[in-house]
Amino acid sequence: MSQPATHNLPNAAPAPLGWDVRRIRGDFPILRETVQGKPLVYLDNAASSQKPRSVIDRVQRYYERENANIHRGVHLLSEKATEEYEHARSKLQHFINAKEAREIVFVRGATEAINLVAMTYGLKNFKAGDEILITNLEHHSNIVPWQMLCERTGAILKVVPINDAGELLLDEFEKLLTEKTKIVAVNHVSNGLGTINPIKWIIDKAHAKGVLVLIDGAQSVPHLKVDVQALDCDFFVFSGHKLFGPTGIGVLYAKAALLEAMPPYQGGGDMISAVTFEKTTYNVIPYKFEAGTPNIAGTIGLGAAVDYLNSICFGGAAAYEHELLEYGTGLLSEIPGLRIVGTAKEKASVLSFVMGEIHPHDIGTVLDLEGVAIRTGHHCNMPLMKRLGLPATARASMAFYNTKEELDVLARALRKVIEVFG
Amino acid sequence: MSELSELYQEVILDHNKQPRNYRKLEGANHHAEGYNPLCGDQITVYLKMDGDKIEDVSFVGSGCAISKASSSMMTGAVKGKTKAEAEAVFEKFHQMVTGKPGTPAPENIGKLAVFSGVCEFPSRVKCASLAWHTLRSAMEGRDETISTEAEEAGDDAHPRR
Ligand SMILES: Cc1ncc(COP(=O)(O)O)c(C=O)c1O
Numbered sequence: 001m002s003q004p005a006t007h008n009l010p011n012a013a014p015a016p017l018g019w020d021v022r023r024i025r026g027d028f029p030i031l032r033e034t035v036q037g038k039p040l041v042y043l044d045n046a047a048s049s050q051k052p053r054s055v056i057d058r059v060q061r062y063y064e065r066e067n068a069n070i071h072r073g074v075h076l077l078s079e080k081a082t083e084e085y086e087h088a089r090s091k092l093q094h095f096i097n098a099k100e101a102r103e104i105v106f107v108r109g110a111t112e113a114i115n116l117v118a119m120t121y122g123l124k125n126f127k128a129g130d131e132i133l134i135t136n137l138e139h140h141s142n143i144v145p146w147q148m149l150c151e152r153t154g155a156i157l158k159v160v161p162i163n164d165a166g167e168l169l170l171d172e173f174e175k176l177l178t179e180k181t182k183i184v185a186v187n188h189v190s191n192g193l194g195t196i197n198p199i200k201w202i203i204d205k206a207h208a209k210g211v212l213v214l215i216d217g218a219q220s221v222p223h224l225k226v227d228v229q230a231l232d233c234d235f236f237v238f239s240g241h242k243l244f245g246p247t248g249i250g251v252l253y254a255k256a257a258l259l260e261a262m263p264p265y266q267g268g269g270d271m272i273s274a275v276t277f278e279k280t281t282y283n284v285i286p287y288k289f290e291a292g293t294p295n296i297a298g299t300i301g302l303g304a305a306v307d308y309l310n311s312i313c314f315g316g317a318a319a320y321e322h323e324l325l326e327y328g329t330g331l332l333s334e335i336p337g338l339r340i341v342g343t344a345k346e347k348a349s350v351l352s353f354v355m356g357e358i359h360p361h362d363i364g365t366v367l368d369l370e371g372v373a374i375r376t377g378h379h380c381n382m383p384l385m386k387r388l389g390l391p392a393t394a395r396a397s398m399a400f401y402n403t404k405e406e407l408d409v410l411a412r413a414l415r416k417v418i419e420v421f422g
Numbered sequence: 423m424s425e426l427s428e429l430y431q432e433v434i435l436d437h438n439k440q441p442r443n444y445r446k447l448e449g450a451n452h453h454a455e456g457y458n459p460l461c462g463d464q465i466t467v468y469l470k471m472d473g474d475k476i477e478d479v480s481f482v483g484s485g486c487a488i489s490k491a492s493s494s495m496m497t498g499a500v501k502g503k504t505k506a507e508a509e510a511v512f513e514k515f516h517q518m519v520t521g522k523p524g525t526p527a528p529e530n531i532g533k534l535a536v537f538s539g540v541c542e543f544p545s546r547v548k549c550a551s552l553a554w555h556t557l558r559s560a561m562e563g564r565d566e567t568i569s570t571e572a573e574e575a576g577d578d579a580h581p582r583r
Contacts, residue, residue: 036425359486361461362430365543369426377461391462391484420430421438421487 019320024312025401027052038371041406046191046350046397047375048241049222051305055245058304062297069293071270085296088303089286095306096217096236097227098253105259105286106299109250110218111141113237114185116252116289117214118145120262122183128154131180133211135160135168136387137190137197140380142216146185155182162387166193166342173202177209184213188220192381192395193342194325194350196220203233212258218242222399223348225315228253240298244399245305249298252289259285266291317400321349324398324407331411336418341393349398352379355414358421360394366420367394370413372406428539429546430487437491442498447480455567456483456556458548463489467556474504476561481553488546492537493553499534505561512554519550 025031028050033040042050062084068077070085086101093101107113126132132146136159143157150157158181160173168186177184184206189196203213214235217226221238228236235258240249254262264271264282268291274281282288328351332338337356355363364376375395378385385391396410447453447468456465465483469476479501481493500508514528519540527535540550548570559568 359461359463359484361463361486361546361549362488365429365546366426378459382459385462391464420426421435 018313019316019400021320021401021403025403027054027308027312028401029053029056031401035371035373036369041370041372041409043396043398043402043406043410044373044375045222045399045402046219046242046379046395048247049244049399050401051244051246051301052308054308055301055304059246059297059301062300067297070296071287081296084300084303085294088299088306091303091306092251095226095309096221096251096253097229099229100256102285103253103256103259105252105254105289106294107237107250107252107289108248108295109239109241110139110216110237111145111239111250113235113250113252114141114214114216115145116265117235117237117254118149120265120289121258122146122149122155123152124263126153126155126182129180130155130182131158131176131178132156133158133160133173133176133181133184135173135186135197136162136384137166137168137193137195137381138185138187138383139191139216139218140382141218142185142187142214143383156180159383160186162384164388165344166190166195166388167344168195168197170198170201174205177205177211179209181206181209181211184211185216186213187216187218188226189217189223189348189350190342190381190384191219191350192379192384192393193344193352194219194347194397195342195344196224196346196348198346199233200231203231207232219348219350223321224318234258240302240305243302243305244308245302246295246298249295249302251302256285259289262289264288264291268292270294312400314400320400321398324402324404325349325351327404328396328398328407328410331407332414335411335414337422338414341388341390349402350395351397352393352395354390354393355417358417360392362421363394363414363417366417367410367413370409370416372410372413374410425539425542429543431536431539433495433533433536434487434491437494438487441481441490441494443480443494443501444482445480446482447478450478450480452560452563454556454560456552456559456570457567458485458489458552458570460570461486461489461549463549463552465489465493465553465556467493467553467560469557469560471505471561474506476500476503476505476508479557481556485552486546486549488537488540488549489552492550495534495536496553496557499532500557508557508561512558515554516551519547 030050068081070082089104090101092104158176161169206213212234215233217238222243236253241247271288271291273283341352360376377392450468452469463485468480470478479497514531521541523542527538
């Protein structure tokens, strides 16, 4: 920890040693905003998280002083931009402990990363009758690309079921994992319910049968320290905008040997080493997968987000967030008629809930007028909602800059919901 | 609380709690389903048409307070009207809920004026207009389920992730 906590917020239980949430909040300009005349209480972090000043400044500095295309110019600015872009790659490499920088492919986000894997690795290697194993907890972005692949190849989508708490049924997983299975694609943390899945166990089981594993880490990297070498996953994907970085940038991690063997995703500049009308030689990895001018500012901004996380000793966030989760779970459980949806034993700081007959959309609007931003709806989890028998839930998702006081505001606003609709 | 009570007017809360014409219509000769995938609102509108005239109308479904109240009040507003008259009411209603905040409610919109607060809440426009889109689909005798997500961008579209 860079600094032990010296001041706690009034009426708050002491934060875990060293998690100085007030100082951290000071790093996020937007947290000083008011909404509807009330202080913003931002509890929609699973949809997108806020950006620290250092990220915003870094993107601005790039445009003000460094803007140029990369990998192309001989001029100083282009060299500088290229250097910063590649520097960001090595920051991301270390952030998830990839073995090599060339295993980090920059993409638009988790969605594009999964599409890339499906349409390159999948299209090349899968055939009719092969099976793709996903789970009932997946975000649409870890469902639809596989369905599209199935349409093209005749492969079959299999789904690991869950229990009512929102936990994967692991014995069912083992049954569904067969010699037909070609890939397991599963999220690390569920966006709808917050369930933390036992991915190490899943990866080991799959590997024991020679099956590759893609981990959708969109919701895990903002909360948990990830080590892709320790996990030994084959693919790991996430989005920068949920990781306190800019929108439009994300990461596909894949083991180098896999990337080497995969055909390119899109064709264009940068992904080639030589082009003639007769034949094109593709560039080496990761450039083979980075056709066209990339999101340079976003990449550099994401690098700055990683720097920021390192500077606040991000490893301590999980304990603090767990405390928030327990506090919030307690508060919400006291609200008459409210039911928390997703009660897995291992959970990230996500509170999905329903309130009897009161529709989540109405909850969201009443909360909005109290300055409280949550997400309502199906959370890009329609098959999950169907499994739970719910059209929608309301979801409060916390980040390490949220406070217990904010959860108190949430609880008060929820009581107002009951006043209006109860 | 003022904006809150402007959106959720007493009348709306009342129709939400006790929706009118909430049943499957015996002898209906038209029906259509409407779906708002963003919030999971789902309704079916039933019509008994006599030529061009809406002799009776009802709905069933589930949804938020705005969509339920809007469905309920839609049934009241169009019963006994001709297709063209119902279309004209929808036109005005749509104008009102998608209009600039602060513009007075259109004339002759009657009780439906309670939805004028919706225009302050762009994310709720679809909730308010779902019943009307579904009615239109039922009147036109289309069999497909209409979805608010299939609308033209820029119309009621405020897609949210
Ligand atoms: C678990 C999970 N996977 C994938 C995604 C898709 O991320 P993006 O829309 O940034 O590509 C999300 C975002 O909502 C998510 O929560």
